[in-house]
Amino acid sequence: MDVPTWIQKIADFVWGPYGLVPLLLLTGLYLTLRLRGFQFRALWHSLYLAFVVRREPGAEGDISHFQALMTALAATVGTGNIAGVATAIALGGPGALFWMWMTGLVGMATKYSEALLSVRYRITNERGEQAGGPMYYLSRAVGGPIGRGLGTLFALFAAIAAFGIGNMVQSNSVADALRHSFGVPMWVSGVAIATMTAAVILGGVRSIGRFTSFFVPLMILTYMGGAFFILWLHLDRIPEALAAILTGAFQGTAAVGGFAGAAVNQAVRWGVARGIFSNESGLGSAGIAAAAAQTREPVRQAMVSMTQTFIDTIVVCSMTGLVILTTGAWDTGLNGAPLSQEAFRRGLPGEWGHMIVSLSLAMFAFSTILGWSYYGEKSVEYLFGVRAVVPYRVLFVLAAFFGTIRSLTFVWTLSDIMNGLMALPNLVGLLWLSREIVRETRSYVARYGWTARPVAALDPDDPR
Secondary structure (H helix, E strand, O other), X not given: OOOOHHHHHHXXXXXXXXXXXXXXXXXXXXXXXXXXXXXXXXXXXXXXXXXXXXXXXXXXXXXXXXXXXXXXXXXXXXXXXXXXXXHHHHHHOOHHHHHHHHHHHHHHHHHHHHHHHHHHOOEEOOOOXXXXXXXXXXXXXXXXXXXXXXXXXXXXXXXXXXXXXXXXXHHHHHHHHHHHHHOOOHHHHHHHHHHHHHHHHOOOHHHHHHHHHHHHHXXXXXXXXXXXXXXXXXXXXXXXXXXXXXXXXXXXXXXXXXXXXXXXXXXXXXXXXXXXXXXXXXXXXXXXXXXXXXXXXXXXXXXXXXXXXXXXXXHHHHXXXXXXXXXXXXXXXXXXXXXXXXXXXXXXXXXXXXHHHHHHHHHHHHHHHHHHHHHHHHHHHHHXXXXXXXXXXXXXXXXXXXXXXXXXXXXXXXXXXXXXXXXXXXXXXXHHOHHHHHHHHHHHHHHHOOOOOOOHHHOOOOOO
């Protein structure tokens, strides 16, 4: 189905340089200043909590810190880490990667704030499970008709986006990658994707958390293993690539090879836009997963959650960008996923490079389906109650199949708009409640410090 011109114009504006992108970036910068760079000071302790401590015994919640992080990463680490980075470099030059980094660094403050409020204002539903996210802190903390209205809008936009950009578009990407690389018919992939999705999501968030805690590290390590190997082979070119990134960020990049050249404003535009699209900081979605975590301290889970943006943008996107630059593929005139595939093809012998990118695209897209299934489920639950959850899961599984056998141009564009519009009510809530975010953060630091006895601090019998 073709996309009506007016819908495409709305999508271009929402994700354009005068729409959502500057609002998200400026909100992240504002929160960074209000929190006095908390995300930088707390980063190593946050990684410690996520990957070493991992859980709080006896705390209220459905899944561990680590499982909540992996569920959020499942939705965030997606095709944007492969195709999105390549698009940014192809259109904005090497300097675009620098602005992706900047977007990720300030986006950590946004992600931290979303998670803190989501845990702070979560509720226990009729089934004894935790439910939280922007719709809850908007309705409960902002309050009144405005807060309830904003919460409903967020949940509505998220529910629509979950079926489109979080499901059908992703299943289509998986099936297409498998068809091009291995000749698997689209409908066969559709049956497999729907079956695997059902096996994971019908068991609820605990099932999703168990699966993603195994699958997400595996898919990231598989992709990064190939990227690290290429960078090791091109170690002598890394300084040149870093110099090109810094130069291009502030001076632009001259035309070379198949690259048409890019001014500084293009590097900023594409770096910021693709960075936000990749890490989703400010959209509010990751707070839904954070609210399910077992924790007694909203700040603690918020610190774990902000590492999601660090891993997504500073780590995974950087690997993609450096591979594209060190192999010399960036000036071929290619764009998107084909550019990343060409870079890996040049960097690895035989068909290994092409296969790693294709398999990574498939795994990243499938993980996005799992993460967004939970976001959509909680949004539908907020709108219609817990009785709507089981029918929603069944429809979500069916949508995963139909996404592989239908043309999705219209679905992609419409859900892309809904995905962006989620941010508007969420940003209102973050700015409205920024004073509370700062107050909660200072209270936590005053009580626990940074790294003093971190394991003891998780003990429910600890006097602190």
